[in-house]
Amino acid sequence: MRRDIFQAIADPTRRAIIALIAMQAMTPNAIAEHFDTSRQSISKHLRILSECEIINSNQEGREIYYHLDIDKMKEIDKWLEQFRKIWEDRYNELDKVLENLKKNKNEPNI
Template sequence: MRRDVYQAIADPVRREIIDLLSKEALSINEIANEFEISRPAISKHLKILNESGLIEINKKGRERYCKIQAQNLIPAFMWLEQHKKLWEGKIDSFEEYLMKLKKQSTDNE
């Protein structure tokens, strides 16, 4: 089953895994050792990341290594960047509104 990138990055554990793999390829055991959750739970997270195309899992000897596929994060990054600008504008407008209310409040004292 092909999973959505946004579904994959929605979970904080998967975001932490992505962060770990952004530094270097790691074995599944090395990843599991970084978390206080069960190995099967880590395997489930890795499966979702793999199905979404965010990581690639390769077998080397008896170990399976995970490597990030960072280029597949680009569409999500672009979407977030687009919405970041929208929300920054709304936050700036709200901040201006609050400053106006504060000024009116001090003028009335």
């Protein structure tokens, strides 16, 4: 069973859950209230997120609070790093072009 963070965030409901509990821990029931699906299906999503170690839980009585492990989100950021380098280079390149255009306003290149 392939189960990494990219597969975890592929589902829109899971992305919404992640965003929802980012600021404060929540119980499955409380989370499910925000969605148009059953508590059990939310429970399944929570299990997947747990297996990916994106979320953690701590039990309080009969309630279980799930909270985001924000550090795991950095893994996506890390993968994105290689592309960020490219688009920043592009931006600088464009910057240079614009600067040259400004400088040589009256000396068009060919």
